[in-house]
Amino acid sequence: MNRSEFFKMIGGSLAFWYMNPSFVRAMANPEFTKALFGEDFHWGVTTSAYQIEGAWNVDGKGESIWDRFSNHEGHIKDKATGNIACDFYHRYHDDLKLLKNLNFKDFRFSLAWSRLLPEGSGKVNPKGIDFYNRVIDDCLALGIEPWVTLFHWDLPQALEDKGGWTSRDILGWFSEYAELCTRSFGDRVKHWMVLNEPTAFTTLGYLAGIHAPGHRGLNKFLAAVHHASMCQAEGGRIIRSNVPEAHIGTSFSCSLIEPHKAKPSHQKAAKRIDVMMNRLFIEPSLGMGYPVADLPFLKKLDKFMQPGDMEKLKFDFDFIGLQNYFRVEAKPGIIPFIWANRVKPDRGKVELTEMGWEVLPEGIYKIIKQFSRYPVKEIVISENGAAFNDVVAEGRVHDSQREHYFEQYLKQVLRAKNEGVNITGYFAWTFVDNFEWAEGFYPRFGIVYNDFESQQRLVKDSGFWFRDFLK
Ligand code: BGC
Numbered sequence: 001m002n003r004s005e006f007f008k009m010i011g012g013s014l015a016f017w018y019m020n021p022s023f024v025r026a027m028a029n030p031e032f033t034k035a036l037f038g039e040d041f042h043w044g045v046t047t048s049a050y051q052i053e054g055a056w057n058v059d060g061k062g063e064s065i066w067d068r069f070s071n072h073e074g075h076i077k078d079k080a081t082g083n084i085a086c087d088f089y090h091r092y093h094d095d096l097k098l099l100k101n102l103n104f105k106d107f108r109f110s111l112a113w114s115r116l117l118p119e120g121s122g123k124v125n126p127k128g129i130d131f132y133n134r135v136i137d138d139c140l141a142l143g144i145e146p147w148v149t150l151f152h153w154d155l156p157q158a159l160e161d162k163g164g165w166t167s168r169d170i171l172g173w174f175s176e177y178a179e180l181c182t183r184s185f186g187d188r189v190k191h192w193m194v195l196n197e198p199t200a201f202t203t204l205g206y207l208a209g210i211h212a213p214g215h216r217g218l219n220k221f222l223a224a225v226h227h228a229s230m231c232q233a234e235g236g237r238i239i240r241s242n243v244p245e246a247h248i249g250t251s252f253s254c255s256l257i258e259p260h261k262a263k264p265s266h267q268k269a270a271k272r273i274d275v276m277m278n279r280l281f282i283e284p285s286l287g288m289g290y291p292v293a294d295l296p297f298l299k300k301l302d303k304f305m306q307p308g309d310m311e312k313l314k315f316d317f318d319f320i321g322l323q324n325y326f327r328v329e330a331k332p333g334i335i336p337f338i339w340a341n342r343v344k345p346d347r348g349k350v351e352l353t354e355m356g357w358e359v360l361p362e363g364i365y366k367i368i369k370q371f372s373r374y375p376v377k378e379i380v381i382s383e384n385g386a387a388f389n390d391v392v393a394e395g396r397v398h399d400s401q402r403e404h405y406f407e408q409y410l411k412q413v414l415r416a417k418n419e420g421v422n423i424t425g426y427f428a429w430t431f432v433d434n435f436e437w438a439e440g441f442y443p444r445f446g447i448v449y450n451d452f453e454s455q456q457r458l459v460k461d462s463g464f465w466f467r468d469f470l471k
Contacts, residue, residue: 042425044106062118069212080440251321321382
């Protein structure tokens with residue numbers, strides 16, 4: 001090689017590195033490292049049973065409302081189902097190894113109620129217990145801490161047939177399930193979360209009818225809200241009594257709500273949406289009751305209350321899981337009872353994800369600050385992430401938008417932490433592209449790409465970004 005060839009080569013590889021977006025950003029941000037979050041900070045990914053496991057009718061698993069809903073033509077885009085999903089049921093071992101290779105030390109997943117209790121209550125499915133034992137043991141062998149969510153939306157169909165969340169009997173069914181889970185796995189699992197985003201599953205599944213079980217009606221919604229709220233606290237109590245040294249939380253969908261215009265009518269609309277989306281489940285758990293004063297139709301919840309319920313709605317959680325995806329701009333509108341509407345973000349003006357959600361890193365900072373005004377002991381960011389239009393090219397997925405997203409959101413998390421908010425962990429949504437509920441498989445949220453035909457996993461650039469960041 002002569003001198004000029006040598007310099008050409010050096011120049012070529014330098015040019016490669018300079019053109020590499022991660023490299024450019026790393027150079028621009030040499031100071032942004034995981035060490036800034038502290039030694040004990042938890043770094044993980046979140047998944048949920050129905051979205052990844054598949055094996056919907058394998059080894060004795062019973063039907064869930066999502067099995068029924070997705071196999072019923074017309075509910076899900078492209079007629080997708082979670083019957084196979086990411087086949088995590090059979091591939092968990094390789095997936096956990098991959099997670100470990102990306103330097104994550106925490107894994108949040110949910111248990112499929114109907115895999116453990118096929119009829120929702122009564123007979124236990126030993127093969128379901130075996131499966132989660134294997135997942136938990138694998139995590140521990142790999143040095144990954146398991147974080148278990150009891151309920152991430154996949155109610156057993158047998159219970160739905162008896163009224164599901166609208167029936168007060170769910171308190172007994174849920175307690176039986178929580179007892180089983182804590183007694184089976186509590187010797188090894190220390191981090192527990194009771195519900196995943198109760199606002200989302202009650203509004204989408206019981207009011208708007210676009211998620212399973214597809215109900216539309218105010219009474220069903222209010223009944224589901226009260227019973228889920230009761231189970232949220234009862235689940236906490238059961239974990240506390242069965243799991244020594246448990247770290248107990250529950251997760252909320254937390255979205256910044258702002259008035260579209262600085263007018264009193266817009267401000268009032270924003271307040272009403274804020275009650276529905278952010279305050280409905282946390283306030284009763286803190287002993288503040290339902291936020292009826294700011295949204296009078298919630299007075300109708302009284303119909304489902306029994307003497308002593310107010311007290312039972314409370315539980316002293318060790319942490320709350322804050323899950324953030326978007327901001328809502330509110331204006332007065334025609335949605336019954338709330339009389340407010342969301343202003344659709346304009347793609348021409350702001351960056352949007354594939355879900356049509358605005359990318360607004362400062363939104364997570366503001367919503368953390370809002371929730372930190374409650375007397376909560378600890379906040380874990382238990383979900384945050386984005387779907388973008390990922391393309392595989394020559395064996396790589398250059399999802400620089402997602403990489404940028406995580407970096408910018410994490411900086412805002414750090415900003416809140418540095419201002420004194422006790423934030424102890426961050427979980428990206430999600431590990432591998434999965435079944436995105438009513439949207440089917442199209443929106444890809446993973447830091448690992450999944451080819452749903454072959455079930456081949458391919459780490460995206462954002463996954464490599466995390467690997468390097470967490471090194
Ligand atoms: C849910 C996830 C969902 C994600 C993205 C969260 O509300 O917990 O199950 O996939 O949002 O939509």
